[in-house]
Each structure stands twice: as C-alpha cells, then as structure tokens.
Amino acid sequence: MTDALLVLNTGSSSLKFEAQRYDTFERLAWGQVSGIGTDARFSARLAGVDAAIATPLASSDHDAALVAVLDFIDRHDDDWRLRAIAHRVVHGGLKFVEPVVVTPAVLEELGKLVPLAPLHQPHNLAGIAASARLAGHAPDIACFDTAFHARHDPLFQRFAVPAELYERGVRRYGFHGLSYEWIARVLRDTRPDLAGARVVVAHLGNGASLCALKGGESVDTTMGMTALDGLPMGTRSGAIDPGAVTYLLRELGWDAARVERTLYEESGLKGLSGLSNDVRTLVASDAPGARFALDYFALKVAQYAATMAVSMGGIDAIVFTGGIGENAASVREAILARLRFLGDVEALVIPANEERMMALHARRLVES
Template sequence: MTETILTLNAGSSSLKFRVFARDGLRELAGGKATRIGGAAQFNAYITDGPTTQTTLAPGADHHAALESVIAFLKAHASEWQSVAIAHRVVHGGTRYTGPVRVTPQVLTDLEALNPLAPLHQPHNLAAIAASERVEADVPDIACFDTAFHAGHGPMTTRFAIPAEFHEAGVRRYGFHGLSYAWVAESLRRDHPALHAGRVIAAHLGNGSSLCAMSQGQSRDTTMSMSTLDGVPMGTRSGAIDPGAVMHLMRAHRMSAAEVETMLYDRSGLLGLSGISNDVATLLDDGSDGARFALDYFARRCAQAAASLAVVLGGIDAMVFTGGIGEHASSVRERIIAQLAPLGDFRTLVIPANEERMMALEALSVLERDHAA
C-alpha cells in the first residue's frame, strides 16, 4: 500500500486537491469541487487515467465537497493510505513562519487572523474543520502563503505610520508565498546559478504579485497587509491612494463594505476594460478598452519589477508563473519590453505548483515530528 499526502486548497467557492505518494512525491490523482454553495460539481482524475464527474447536492458546502474528496480516496483505499493532509492557509501572521501541524491552539490563532484576510482565511479554515470531522485520525498540516516572506526586516514590513499600529498588526506581510517557494525550489534544482543570484518572480493570475528573491530568499514583494495591494489583478484594484478611498466614503457616501466590494470584485482588469477580468478574453476582444487594460497591467507590473530591482541592486533573471505568467506570452513581452533600462537578464517561465510545495512542506513536518 502506498502512503500518500493529500493537499487541499480551499477558495470561497472551490476546493482543489492533489494526492502525492509520500515516497518521491509522485502525483497520483487530483481534482476539484467548483461552485460550492450553488450548483456544485466535483471532478477527479487518476494521473494518466480516467476522469470522473459528480453533481453535488444543491448548496453543498465545503464539508460536503471534502466528503466527495474522501469518498474518491476511499475508492482507492486498497492502494493508498493518507498519512497527512496539507492545507493552504493564506495568512499565518507573525507567529507562523513555516508549516505546522494543526492543533486547537493553532486553529484559534489562525481564526484571529480572519480580519486580515477576510476573503480567504475563513474558507481555508473551513476546510481544516471539515477535514478534522471527516478524517480525524489523519494529521492536518497548515502551509502558509505568508511564510516565505517572514524574514523581512522593518525596512520592508513597516508602513510609515505610528509604531503602535505596526505593533498591532498593521504591517506588510506578503502573499503567494507557496508559489514563490516553488519557484525558488525549481531554480535551486534546475538553475542553481540563478537561484544564488538576483531574481524577480512574477506570479500573475486573477491574483497577481511580484517578489524580489536572492539566494532563494524573499527580499521584498508587492502585496502587503492584504491581498489587495500591489499590481492590478483580475478584479482587484491593486495599490490605490488611501485618499481616494476616503473620498469614496465621504463624497460618494460609500460604506467600508461597499468600498471593499468595489476594490476586490469590480476593479482591476474588469474595471479598467469594462469587459472582463480574463486576459484571454481581453486578448481576443481587441477593443480599445481591452488593449488599455492589458497595457495598464503590463506597465504596472514593469514598474513594480523595476522597483524590486532597486531592492536587489540589479536583476539576473525574471521568472513568470501563474495563469497569465505562464500562458499569455504577449503580456510577458509587454512587460519585458518596458524593462530594457535594466539591461540584459534571463527570462524563464516556471509552471506554478503550489500543491507540490505544500506536499514538500507537509513531508518536512512529518520527518521533523518523527525525528523528535
């Protein structure tokens, strides 16, 4: 029987999973539940094998979605035995700077961070709670998107505000850490000279950010206290003048909730184009609005990369990952063309694989616990 590590990545209306063999982390299976809370669907596949699709009960929640995952796994119980469930958790705060086995205290600490990531953290924790009910005997391991950036010093973590607010948690954290950790791991394995050098990694997708790395370590990143900051994204605004937010609340009498919805759900490429948040759709559309949105996105990404090059003292390579970064070559070209003042540097595309990074981190926790 093969010992396995299950990875779970819970979003607001989705639950993605992968199954890896503990020995060598060979991918055995994967899939996802989509439209959770509505007309939910569950799709699963065996690597190099068949795909199955199931319609879940109307309004199915994360617990029901996880039960579908577990039922799929139990159909292979004679072949696989789960030894750990690795969960993507967006926010670990300042306390959790690496993967940890989930305990009641860990869960309480992570729930306290919900206000810092209100659109992501509750769903991540809901998957952990569902996992504990469905597979109580299998350890849950939390893997954090903030952890890769945990070594930043005050020059990077501070906002220019009074110290008491920084000490209360109003500070820069950074996200997409699991994706950047995989980029660093891939560079270490396949491009050791670049791993040791100055790299700007761009995780570009419906959520986008850039990260400055040297020696495989994060030095700075564009997202800060929330997943809203930095470059524009699919539906998120990216950086915006705080005065503009205050103006919206005062002059347009928008509530904090209304501003939050506008900046998270109606802005970014969608707001700029008035057409779509999807880059492929905008590229096919070709209208003035679509071209403007893509040009704006490329300029902001190039400006962010140039700013990060200052932190690194130059750039040896730029790595693209994420859905846009991997598949939209014309967007990559628009960004690179604007970085000509930085001189020559290599450009690479590394497919995102946060799930394998989670499996690696879970394996490290199992090995650490065994050694103890």
C-alpha cells in the first residue's frame, strides 16, 4: 500500500489537484476540472503514462468536480491510501498564521473572511466542504496564502488609518505566501549564498505580487488587505487611488458590486489592453493596447521591486516565478531593464511549486 497526499486548489471555475507519495512527494497523478459552473471538463495524467485522460462531466458544481477527482484516483491508483487532503486557502486573517487541520469551527471562522477575498475564499471553502462530505476518512488541512507574511513588523502591516480600524483587521496581510515560502526553501537548499541575502521574489501570473525576502523571511509584500492591491494583474487593477473608488460610488452612482466586479474582473492587463489578460496573446499582438499593457506591467513591477529593496535596505537578487515570471522572457527583460540603475542584481527563474509546499505542511501536521 502506498500512502499518498492529495493537494487541492479550488477556484471559482476550476479545481486543480495533485496526488503525491507521502514519503517522497513524488507526483502520482495530477490534473484539473475546468469549467465548473458551466461546461465542466475533467483532465488528468498519471505518472509514467504518456496519454492524458479527458472527459466532460454531467454535472458542473464543486461536489461533482471533486467526485471526478476521487473517482479517477479510485480507478487508477496502485493501492494508494490518502493520509490527508491539503487545501489552498487564500485568506487566513489574524487567527490562522500556520496551516491547520480543518474542523467545523475553523471552517466557520474562515467563512468570516470571505469579504476580504471574494474571488477566492468562497471557492476554497467550497472545496473543503465537498472534501469533508466525500472523503471524510482523510483529514482536511488548510494552508494559507497569508501565513508567510503574518510576522511582519507593524511598519509593514499598518495603513495610515485610525488604530481602531487596524484593531478590527483593516491592515496589510499579503498573499502568495505558499509560493514565497517555497522559493525561500529552494534558495536555502540550492543557493545558500542567497538564502540569507536580500531577495525580491516576483510571483507573476494572473495574480501577481512581490515579496521582500530577507534571510528567508518575508519582510514586506505588495498585496495588502485583499488580493486586489499592489501590482496590476490579469484582470485585477492593483493599487488604485481610494478616492477613485469613492468617485465611482458617489458621482457615477455605481454600487459596491459593480465596483468590485470592475476592479477584480475587468481591469489589469485585460482592461489596459482592451484585448486579453493572457500575456501570450498580448506578446503576440501588434495592437497598441497590448504593447501599452505590457509596458505598464513591466513599469509597475520594477517600481514595486525598488520599493521592496528599500524595505530590505538593498537588493542582492530578484527571483521570477509564476506563469508569467517563468515563461515570458520578454516581460522579464523589460522589468530588468528598468532596474539596471540598482547595479549588479542577479536574476533567477525558479518554478513555483505551491503544491509541494502544501504537501510538506500536510505531512508535518499528520505526523504531529
């Protein structure tokens, strides 16, 4: 019998999964259900098998998606035994600063954070609820994107608002922590000369942020109270003058739902280009809006990288990770060109592996 861990990343329209060996973290199977809520489709691969498996689903909710994943594992496993199911949860708030075994009380507390991550948290929790119903024999473990930043100095946590608001949770949390924690681990294992150095990590994808990593610890990051702040992203605006939001509400008569939809789903690279949020499409396009969006993105990443350098008192290296960071060489080059004034800064590309980080946390909790 092979002990295994199942890692789930549940979004609004997709459920990504990866089954790993409990002892070595070797991938056993991986894939996703896409089109949840519309025309759901399951696709997966098994280790050592060249052909991919793909099939439409009769039902398209999160329960059906997880049923498809579990059925696939049941049909194709080699006597695997699931020891735990690790879930990515975007927001842990003030209370959850380490991964935890999910209980009904934990799930209730995480539900209170939905307003802080409306695009992510409800679907993360839907995945956990489905898992508890359908695979209750294995403990559910929540791993938080905010946890890696939880020990920031108050200088990097506060907004310039009254203390009462800070005490009520209006503060900077930061996100993509599982990705940054993995990068810190890789640097420690493969580049000990940089493990204790001042490194800006650029997690660039449809969601994007930067982290000031000093001595392997998060010092500062670009996202704030929500995953909307900081860099422009695929469809998210990034930082915007708060007065612009009150203008939309007061002068243009928008309601909060329209503001939220516009800033989360219609802005960023998509809004700037008027074309797409996919960098591959923008790089291949001759449209002026596509070029402008990419130039704007590179400018903002470079500006925020300089901010992270200030937070650390200098910079020794920059690490690119995430879908854009790893694959869009022209975007990396445009960012680095704007940072040449900082002098000799080593640039690295390290693949993201949030799934491995989550599996490491899950095994530690199982064994404790």
